[in-house]
Amino acid sequence: QITLKESGPTLVKPTQTLTLTCTFSGFSLSTNRVGVGWIRQPPGKALEWLAIIYWDDDKRYSPSLETRLTITKGTSKNQVVLTMTNMDPVDTATYYCAHRRALLNAMDAFDIWGQGTMVTVSS
Amino acid sequence: EIVLTQSPATLSLSPGERATLSCRASQSVGSYLAWYQQKPGQAPRLLIYDASSRAPDIPARFSGGGSGTDFTLTISSLEPEDFAVYYCQQRSNWPRITFGQGTRLEI
Numbered sequence: 572q573i574t575l576k577e578s579g580p581t582l583v584k585p586t587q588t589l590t591l592t593c594t595f596s597g598f599s600l601s602t603n604r605v606g607v608g609w610i611r612q613p614p615g616k617a618l619e620w621l622a623i624i625y626w627d628d629d630k631r632y633s634p635s636l637e638t639r640l641t642i643t644k645g646t647s648k649n650q651v652v653l654t655m656t657n658m659d660p661v662d663t664a665t666y667y668c669a670h671r672r673a674l675l676n677a678m679d680a681f682d683i684w685g686q687g688t689m690v691t692v693s694s
Numbered sequence: 695e696i697v698l699t700q701s702p703a704t705l706s707l708s709p710g711e712r713a714t715l716s717c718r719a720s721q722s723v724g725s726y727l728a729w730y731q732q733k734p735g736q737a738p739r740l741l742i743y744d745a746s747s748r749a750p751d752i753p754a755r756f757s758g759g760g761s762g763t764d765f766t767l768t769i770s771s772l773e774p775e776d777f778a779v780y781y782c783q784q785r786s787n788w789p790r791i792t793f794g795q796g797t798r799l800e801i
Contacts, residue, residue: 608791610738610793617781617793617794617795617796618730618732618738618781618783618793618796619793620783620789620790620791620792620793623790623791631789631790631791633789633791634695634788634789667737667738669737672740672743672749674743674744676744677726677785678725678726678728678743678744678785679726679785679790679791680728680740680743680744680749680783680785681728681730681738681740681783682740682743682749682750684737684738684739685737686737687737
């Protein structure tokens with residue numbers, strides 16, 4: 572059974588750096604075609620994709636946020652870490668990590684999601 | 695940058711009726727399109743991937759179609775638990791992934 576859980580601060584100040592950790596079980600990020608993505612959702616608004624890391628350590632980012640984001644495999648083999656610099660109140664959102672379904676083709680579809688963690692940016 | 699436009703923004707229907715949701719891409723994405731359902735306070739749930747393949751445990755009343763730039767999600771006969779927000783999502787070379795703005799399906 573695949574599970575994911577996000578962890579990190581619930582409150583950050585403007586200009587600070589946010590570090591979120593996704594701790595997962597039930598799969599290995601070294602298995603072919605597996606990936607983990609980050610998606611956020613401001614209150615009452617739509618989903619916004621942030622970043623994805625693949626089994627081969629390939630990384631892709633949202634163009635609008637690329638300069639502020641870094642996604643890495645954690646020091647523990649079952650973790651993925653997302654950092655976002657220069658946080659602003661508009662970054663207030665629920666942040667989700669999700670498992671990329673290991674399809675035979677190149678499609679990126681997220682079949683298992685964490686519960687999400689709410690991050691508020693305020694001084 | 696590929697933009698996904700979902701229509702309508704809100705769809706008002708009754709249980710038992712058929713729902714048809716639309717997602718249009720600004721450029722061709724082939725069949726690299728997925729649909730998600732999200733209920734209040736919950737994470738999204740994958741319904742459809744590769745435009746028309748149902749994810750495991752998704753009821754047969756959900757079906758997806760289309761290719762290129764025009765896609766549809768059809769719910770053949772609405773159940774009370776189907777009233778939620780639906781998002782489409784594409785995969786391309788750049789940007790890798792984008793979501794549509796969502797369609798709210800309300801009773």
